Amino acid sequence: MAKNSIVVVGSSNTDMIVQMARLPKPGETILGGVFSIAPGGKGANQAVGAARAGARVSFVARVGRDMFGAHAVASLVQDGINVSYVFKDHAAPSGVALIFVGKNGENSIAVAPGANGRLSPADVKKARKAFADASLLVMQLETPLETVQAAAQLAAEVGLRVILNPAPARSLPDELFKHISILTPNETETELLTGIKVNTTTDAAEAAGRLMARGVQTVIITLGRRGAFVATREGRQLVAGFKVRPVDTTAAGDIFNGALAAALDENKPLLEAVRFANAAAAISVTRLGAQPSAPDRKEIESFLATRSR
Numbered sequence: 001m002a003k004n005s006i007v008v009v010g011s012s013n014t015d016m017i018v019q020m021a022r023l024p025k026p027g028e029t030i031l032g033g034v035f036s037i038a039p040g041g042k043g044a045n046q047a048v049g050a051a052r053a054g055a056r057v058s059f060v061a062r063v064g065r066d067m068f069g070a071h072a073v074a075s076l077v078q079d080g081i082n083v084s085y086v087f088k089d090h091a092a093p094s095g096v097a098l099i100f101v102g103k104n105g106e107n108s109i110a111v112a113p114g115a116n117g118r119l120s121p122a123d124v125k126k127a128r129k130a131f132a133d134a135s136l137l138v139m140q141l142e143t144p145l146e147t148v149q150a151a152a153q154l155a156a157e158v159g160l161r162v163i164l165n166p167a168p169a170r171s172l173p174d175e176l177f178k179h180i181s182i183l184t185p186n187e188t189e190t191e192l193l194t195g196i197k198v199n200t201t202t203d204a205a206e207a208a209g210r211l212m213a214r215g216v217q218t219v220i221i222t223l224g225r226r227g228a229f230v231a232t233r234e235g236r237q238l239v240a241g242f243k244v245r246p247v248d249t250t251a252a253g254d255i256f257n258g259a260l261a262a263a264l265d266e267n268k269p270l271l272e273a274v275r276f277a278n279a280a281a282a283i284s285v286t287r288l289g290a291q292p293s294a295p296d297r298k299e300i301e302s303f304l305a306t307r308s309r
Helices: 042-052 067-078 114-118 120-128 128-132 145-158 186-195 201-213 252-265 270-284 297-305
Strands: 006-009 013-019 035-038 059-064 082-089 095-101 107-112 136-139 162-164 218-222 227-231 235-240
Touching: 006 042, 006 252, 013 067, 035 042, 035 067, 042 059, 042 067, 042 186, 042 252, 059 067, 059 114, 059 120, 067 082, 067 227, 082 114, 082 120, 082 128, 107 128, 107 235, 120 128, 120 145, 128 145, 136 252, 145 162, 145 227, 186 201, 186 218, 201 218, 201 227, 201 235, 218 252, 218 270, 227 270, 235 270, 252 270
Parallel strands: 006 059, 006 136, 013 095, 059 082, 136 162
Antiparallel strands: 013 035, 095 107, 218 227, 227 235
């Protein structure tokens, strides 16, 4: 266990959140929102999700030399995350995300990537020691694709399993798929990657088959409150989600991926790890904000203890 740890390569943003009765339509102004600021970014969210779920985490990222970057790094340190490979960029500001949240928990997000867009393959190479000491690599797509590919290649060289959350949705080269141990798209991302609209588990099975045919070992399609559809060479199964009252769905997928990585890092069986991740995501949507919504290990275990299998 001592050697086990997770490397997350990805984005760090500062989230500026406005809670509103509903999301504004194009050209519309709605008064009466409540404003807050929280650390975010899909990569940082996943790192925090994994750390709070019990994993040792190293984070590879870029932030600007500004107060947003300083606060983001300080927040990661508070969660015990190794920030030795969070590089400060001289030319670009830290990433920011502007988030509207409606009373039903749905959200609308605009992201200015800033320094995230300058995370480079060279940065990944500087983190080789963290890769060598880890058991899992977790990534998303809020940084340059060439950097994601470089990280996947390095993971292959040192024998790491790779979890790729293909978000935000975009097409991906076949060469990258060959290095992915676990791909975790949601319904939107699955449709973009496969052309299949996921309405049923039959649709999910067909889409997962197409992705596995491109070289991915395991596909986990996240289906929100319905849970997650898991496809491996051995079989396919829906792992049911948990019914909760949503407050803010921002980062639910990120928390799922972080908790999934933490569980797999401990060698939990895949389906058990997915159920653990479903629980973490369910807890997260009952809270406002990205990283502030991530539950700790005790919360996840207590939540699971109250739910029958």
